[in-house]
Amino acid sequence: MDALIGYFLYFLSLLSVGGIYALLALGLNVNWGFAGLFNAGIAGFAAVGAYTFSLLTTAESTFHYGGLGLPVVIGEIAAFLIAGIIAAVIGIICIRLRADYLAIATIGIAEIIKLIFKNEVELTNGPRGISKIPRTWEHFSEARYFSSQPLSWFGDSQSWQAFFDSLVNWWWQPLFAMTILFFVFVVYIMLEKARLSPWGRMMTAIRENEVAARAAGKNVTKRRVEAFIIGTMIMGLAGALLAQHLRFIEPTHTFDPSKMTFLVWVMLIAGGSGNNRGAIFGAFLIWFVWSASELFLNGFIDIIGNIFNGMDISMLKNRSGYLRMLLIGLVLQFVLQKYPKGILPERRPAASGE
């Protein structure tokens, strides 16, 4: 029974993190799939969202600025907006750069953002990070929440405490996973609606033939910046959710570009850029492969050790983390060559002219 619950909880955690990556991939899809913007600064924008959220929602702290103890929802909205504002500034400056250039510029900007979070110790506690970040649902079981409004309207501290103590200790986990999936769903619905709308049509036109789009009265530059901002705002939201999931963030490793930016790119390209469903599918697929491969690899190495009896497998075991990275690289090469347009390729909506 414990084992079953365990697998269920692991599955929920896969869904949660997969959902967070799905949001990142959806944001990137707006950048790249819709508008053709090669944004390689995902980690930086997610960090902006995560830090905004954390500084606003954590309880007061002597380590870093903020700790305003604001409600989680406000933190999420703020993460969404601040990421957008920063993207607007960057977008206006950088948007005319094309393809690889934009990629290199955004990587650079993401690194600068990280350096700021790392060095402005007064603001962010620097590399020591921010901890005790509230997590949706679970945070209600903390006294500072249930003893204040609105929860205190429904009962006093003791009865709330007793209520939470009576629940299984993972009561919040399905709710948290569902919350993330809810965000994915809402963003998906909105983006899908946008994609099928005149806006999506216009973005496709701009991507297909910029000159003609301009001659048809479309302000190409403004639209590009707009797509950049919208995608980045979604990444900011994902950052806020990641901060909740981890409950602790620090600038160096949490937002490591090779595990965040590149992984999200792999997800989008594998899933199918331009296709929202592809972005979500790719995110879950690659995250499942990434996370579950640790379990399989260890078993696999054991089997190798048993086959070649006496072979020293401890080296392989200690380096299995690198084998996983190798695996992801090979998956990427396979998908690129086998499914150059992604597993779910982009499809324009069927014409509406009846």
Add this chain to the structure above:
Amino acid sequence: MWDSFGFEFVNYYFVPGLVLGCIYALGAIGITLTFGILRFANFAHGEIMMTGAFLTWTFLELSKLIFGFYFHPLIACIPSIFIAIAIALSVDRFFYKPFRDSPTIMIVMASFGMMLIIRSLVQVIWGPNQITFVKGIAKPNGILRDLSGSFDMMLLVPSKHVFIILGTVIIMLAFNYMLTKTRIGKAMRAVSDSPDLAKVTGIDVEQVIRATWYVGGFCAVMAGVFMAMDTQFIMSTMGFRMLLPMFAAAILGGIGRPFGAVLGGLVIGFAEELSAYPWFGNGPLLSPGYKSGVAFSILVVMLIFRPSGILKGRVF
């Protein structure tokens, strides 16, 4: 004892900046060549550099094992250059060539993938740990010190730096000779100018691409070995750490302009080292914590105000 160093700026800021610049410059040559000739940003370039350094270390150890003493790294790197070039060529053949006519993003993604694959292979084979490349402390080169001493100066430059700077100069001269005097070098410039025209002129573009990997691979290994000689250790993440500054150098100098890359490398190297110089007051100008931001900032500013680079390279 500190006050005795009259030549402080040159010894501790200028020469280190120059050395770093040389290493960046060599790496940036490969990047700018692939950017100019194959038209994509090769994210795996830093890994070739790192692999070259690891191979060189392996040959150093082999030399100790077989001959009983360590060769100089500049000798031990010769076989690793060939291996690294072979790696670069086979990566091109199997992972880049299928995307020659595809949108750029495909080949850039493929190079992302290669970056992960090469690095993790190195980590699986050699392990993730830091490996000592050369032991000990490099004392200032005596000849140079005495020589400069007779001019009332004090040049405290370790021999390894003399090697690196001279080596880079020699490679640059050889490279210049190749680009302006040899047939294949001219063809590389031609393809960089216009691949379409090169094709209809009858130039064997695939041969030129192979030559690009030869030159890029050679320069990358040299950069990796110089870097290893300077830091005296090697690590599997050294390539990625160098990648962004090298990109910055390539763009700064102007894409497709090898000498721009050299210039860009030097600028970035100097800027990084000099950002910590106490230009005003006693403290460093910029907190060293922001050091790696210097290259990125220069890069971003450059992209915005002069995307064609110092030497007016190509803008896509």
Add this chain to the structure above:
Amino acid sequence: MVETLRVNNLKKTYGGLEAVRGISFGVEEGSIFGLIGPNGAGKTTTFNIVAGAEKPTEGTIILNGEDITGLSTDNLYKIGLVRTFQLSHEYAKMTALENLMVAASDQPGEKIFMNWFSPKSVADREKEVLGRALESLDFLGLTQVKNELAGNLSGGQKKLLELGRTMMTDAKLVLLDEPGAGVNPTLMLKIIEMIRKLNQERGYTFCIIEHDMDLIADLCEQVVVLAEGKILTEGTMDQVRVNEKVIDAYFGGDLA
């Protein structure tokens, strides 16, 4: 007569090379105006400047009394100046119908937020746009290919589609860049017919640059001939044709 377009003393130099050296002309409202000249005469440069794709070195451009010099293409479109391209600029991976629908102006649905928060206004306008696009396709005789990807259309159909895009907005002035280029005679007649129909039924003002003399002769009341960046002569096509200078400049120098 009211002038829709007025070009005053237009000059354009490219790094020392003078492509256009002081051109002035006017286009009357409701007319079809022709701009002709040999290769390298500066037609395309003039055209590009009027269409907002390039900025003039000197000179002004007036549309309906308003100075529009230096406005970008997208802003010009919004005030009613529409252009086509010599080589068709279709959106290859979108259907013919969509190609036209994109061109409609004032689409609330192009503001992303409207799709989420005011779907009704989007749907209403979308219906109008669709109607107009279908009507335009019908007008051009392209109804049967409306759901084809534009990239798969024949050259002539693309050419018509190009014309169709100008019908998606209430244009004050339509600039046509060699509408007859690469078009067979049957299609040419059709295009001429379309342009005339648009001119007469909808009151569009046209400014055409063209190689093909017949098309110009058929359509244009007034013609300006450019050569070497300057106006060689202007007048009706009949006047222009017999002008010796024009014959010399246009039809080439000595035979080798």
Add this chain to the structure above:
Amino acid sequence: MKKTILTGIATAALAFSASAEVKVGNPMAVTGPIPDLVAPMVLAVDLAAQHVNEQGGLFSDGQKYTIVRADSGCDPTAAVDAVTKLVNVEQVSAIIGPVCSGATIAQAQSVTIPAGVVTLSVSASSPAISSLESGTDLVFRTAASDAFQGKALAELAIANGITDLAISYANDDYNAAIAAVFAANYEMLGGTITANEAHEPDKSSYRSEVATLGSGTNNLALFAYYGSSGITILRNSLETGAFDLFFGADGMAAQEVIDQIGAENLGNAFFTTSTSDQTTNAFGAWKAAAEAGNVPAADPFVPNSYDAAFMMALAIEKLGSGDRSGIASALRAIANGPGEVILPGEFAKAKSILAAGGSIHYVGASGPQDFFNNGDVAGFFSKNTVVDGAWSAEIIK
């Protein structure tokens, strides 16, 4: 060949399904920024398990003490993912903690505290961990908080007559934290700090930094991992002559430093480590066991890693089962005494005492390991200097 493969799979499947074992999760940063520090720590954990299993295993039926390794990558995301798998899929009884403080904090808050699983960290030394939980008693560590070591180092510096110094610290969680504690204590004790700068780890050269820092003093307090920037800074300082006296904390006192820099250049360098009195029986026992098992006994956090894995086994033995909820109190019982003293490696002895209903008091390789209320240990620190080409430790507190 085919046959060997089949038998291989069969044995693997057998091993997989064997139920007579108690599993403990061991997320270690085997990848990430400090793999070289972690590699010997992994060996120490495995050595502890080997000792337990060789000496009769757990409980009366000799169940296997299994270490389930995972990669926490020094990265909160990876650590949370790895520990989620350990706790839920592998159903481990407890976690012998991640290496880095950030990863430890993240996995504790995100996974183990909500799941009611004990984390016993082997090297996370951030002061923030002391105040991580409120009343759950689920986070322990065998490495002392930097709050202690920073203070000890400051006192040591003053005692050695160092009145002025410059500080250079790597801008990561561990080094930034200990540098801050050190700076505060050193100034309080009357020392002068001429410059205090963070440096970005993993750069290829720090010459300009050391030149700038060195303009006011010849003494450098260096807080860095040797692998990412420490050795380079030492080397650059020695090459340029910017500093001639170096000291610092845990991250630097590794054999690799001597191998790379050369013992002859490190005459004026000392680094503190959180270790035990090397003259005690406990350390002697550990050193003998470590040497027999080919584990570098004095490398940073290696004894702490052994202690954690060994104490976890003792606690489970004491508890009599792998039940998660009882481990915290059992851990306190075997660590804080009173009872018969158990030294590293003496599992059989502990087992027989416990079986007889007695109580034990583990005195570890890295110190007595008496847990405070917040799960911290006091820790002993040693001053490490280079003697005969190896680090030699001298207890200071």
Add this chain to the structure above:
Amino acid sequence: MTSQSEIMSVSNLFAGYGETEILHGINLNVNDGEIVCVIGPNGAGKSTVLKAILGQINIRDGSINLADQDIVNTPTTEIIKKGISYVPQTNNVFVSLTVEENLEMGAWVNPEYTQKKLREMYELFPDLSEKRKQPAGSLSGGQRQMVAMAKALMVNAKILLLDEPTAGLSPKYRSEIFSTIKTINNNGVPILMVEQNAKQALGVSDRGYILVDGANRHTGSGIDLINDKEVARMFLGSRE
């Protein structure tokens, strides 16, 4: 016109880019010593014919023979080795290479005669001889065209393909280019050119083809085509 042996023939060629077909059955041939000119309105597929000959686009059907050898589906480099030289319309010199380097690149496929050929070219284009060390990008449009043609002649060309050699040039240069073309031809190189300046082009040509909408429309000798009423009306402007 020394002999009438056929150098190159294109028959019933269907070709295009990707899925789009542009050429719908083109026939043309070039005989030894001839200048043949292809004219037609924009978009008729003139330049596409040259690209098809060079193996740069998808050929659906038909054959292209060079000296009785079918060269369909041969890589561009091989085609050039076989003796087809090509001068594109724009972007036809390597701007950052010097004039001499440009010419050397032209000799890529058979480098052994480079020095001899260089001398020949400097004889043929004395202007270039003075500028041999200058980057081609610094030359004027007419001079660039000369460099481009010289570059193409650095191989032993069986036939020279010119894509609109006078496009964008002033009339003075135009005549110069046409007379150069004539000179090259007199030296024994057959030429197939695509032109916009129909009248002048037909003037120097032995024969001409007129393409419309990817298919042959008219064929005839240069003089005949100039004098043909319908052709004149279509392309030269009718002047009664």
